[in-house]
Amino acid sequence: MTLSLLQREIKQKRPFASPEVEAYLNMARTFGLLACGIERFFKDYGVSAAGYNVLRILNGAKREGDDALPTLEVAQRLVSPVPDVTRLIDRLERDGFVTRLRSDEDRRVVYVAITTQAQTLLRKMQKPLAEHHKANLGHMSKAELKELTRLLEKARSAQ
Amino acid sequence: MTLSLLQREIKQKRPFASPEVEAYLNMARTFGLLACGIERFFKDYGVSAAGYNVLRILNGAKREGDDALPTLEVAQRLVSPVPDVTRLIDRLERDGFVTRLRSDEDRRVVYVAITTQAQTLLRKMQKPLAEHHKANLGHMSKAELKELTRLLEKARSAQ
DNA sequence: CATTTATACTTGTTGACACAACTAATGTTG
DNA sequence: CAACATTAGTTGTGTCAACAAGTATAAATG
Numbered sequence: 001m002t003l004s005l006l007q008r009e010i011k012q013k014r015p016f017a018s019p020e021v022e023a024y025l026n027m028a029r030t031f032g033l034l035a036c037g038i039e040r041f042f043k044d045y046g047v048s049a050a051g052y053n054v055l056r057i058l059n060g061a062k063r064e065g066d067d068a069l070p071t072l073e074v075a076q077r078l079v080s081p082v083p084d085v086t087r088l089i090d091r092l093e094r095d096g097f098v099t100r101l102r103s104d105e106d107r108r109v110v111y112v113a114i115t116t117q118a119q120t121l122l123r124k125m126q127k128p129l130a131e132h133h134k135a136n137l138g139h140m141s142k143a144e145l146k147e148l149t150r151l152l153e154k155a156r157s158a159q
Numbered sequence: 160m161t162l163s164l165l166q167r168e169i170k171q172k173r174p175f176a177s178p179e180v181e182a183y184l185n186m187a188r189t190f191g192l193l194a195c196g197i198e199r200f201f202k203d204y205g206v207s208a209a210g211y212n213v214l215r216i217l218n219g220a221k222r223e224g225d226d227a228l229p230t231l232e233v234a235q236r237l238v239s240p241v242p243d244v245t246r247l248i249d250r251l252e253r254d255g256f257v258t259r260l261r262s263d264e265d266r267r268v269v270y271v272a273i274t275t276q277a278q279t280l281l282r283k284m285q286k287p288l289a290e291h292h293k294a295n296l297g298h299m300s301k302a303e304l305k306e307l308t309r310l311l312e313k314a315r316s317a318q
Numbered sequence: 319c320a321t322t323t324a325t326a327c328t329t330g331t332t333g334a335c336a337c338a339a340c341t342a343a344t345g346t347t348g
Numbered sequence: 349c350a351a352c353a354t355t356a357g358t359t360g361t362g363t364c365a366a367c368a369a370g371t372a373t374a375a376a377t378g
Contacts, residue, residue: 017289086358109357149185229327247364
């Protein structure tokens with residue numbers, strides 16, 4: 001009996017309990033490895049992956065006409081759920097990447113806007129980031145990437 | 160133009176920069192959602208996902224004849240890379256899930272062994288965990304899970 | 319065999335995350 | 349309109365993770 005890649009990687013001789021477990025563990029391992037590289041990449045630019053995500057959201061909103069978004073709206077648009085958006089934005093504000101402004105209509109909501117400094121940073125990161133992704137996943141064909149995307153979408157559809 | 164699932168989820172109207180980016184972000188989102196549920200599951204049993212991983216490794220080693228493993232050996236077998244294994248094992252030891260023993264042959268290495276308490280816990284978790292995975296990914300066919308696993312393996316092969 | 323190098327952790331520190339409790343503002347309802 | 353519920357965000361607290369520096373032991377080298 002030949003072992004799977006993951007079995008060899010984690011030196012496990014016995015088979016996985018189920019295909020579901022095997023798929024989940026492979027997701028954990030693949031994402032863990034890729035995320036590690038991405039985090040290091042972002043760090044070189046002085047921002048975390050979660051922070052970059054927020055900046056990307058704010059930048060996209062601006063291009064579509066919204067100069068600022070309420071904090072919770074930002075939270076809902078994050079790719080990965082982060083419960084503590086307040087302090088994530090605290091750090092971004094401290095580092096000069098975003099500004100906050102309390103709404104006048106509804107004094108509970110706080111609008112968050114991207115600064116020109118952060119916009120410049122995003123522009124500067126654009127190409128290197130694309131190259132980083134290519135270096136990580138460029139060995140897969142477009143069809144494979146599309147199929148991977150489809151299966152990942154289906155995988156979370158039960159949530 | 161119809162939007163992808165992820166685009167609707169994160170309210171992004173513009174297309175992704177590349178299929179590589181789209182695949183990566185889908186991985187981040189799917190894994191983030193699944194991992195969140197898994198963490199909550201483990202928490203009910205008083206252990207973190209990383210901690211469970213260690214216990215599973217030690218249990219598997221025991222079944223194959225190794226009553227204990229060096230700390231670094233445990234680290235290398237982890238599904239997701241954790242740099243700070245020492246303190247992860249500190250916590251497991253504090254909670255009575257593992258014991259540590261310094262080697263006599265090489266006084267640098269520390270052997271880690273699973274306790275019977277933790278073995279009991281693993282047994283108790285076995286079925287509910289299988290059910291949890293089924294609930295999360297059971298809607299996918301065996302062929303889809305296999306293909307997902309294959310693509311994830313290929314995705315990390317460039318690392 | 320003394321000195322350097324490598325190994326196997328451990329510790330310090332800083333920063334980030336998670337959960338829950340809290341505050342302030344706004345809706346809702348009898 | 350007073351009382352309760354909801355919403356939007358903040359703060360407190362403990363835990364965990366990340367990076368770097370340190371310690372003890374063993375191996376390698378001149």
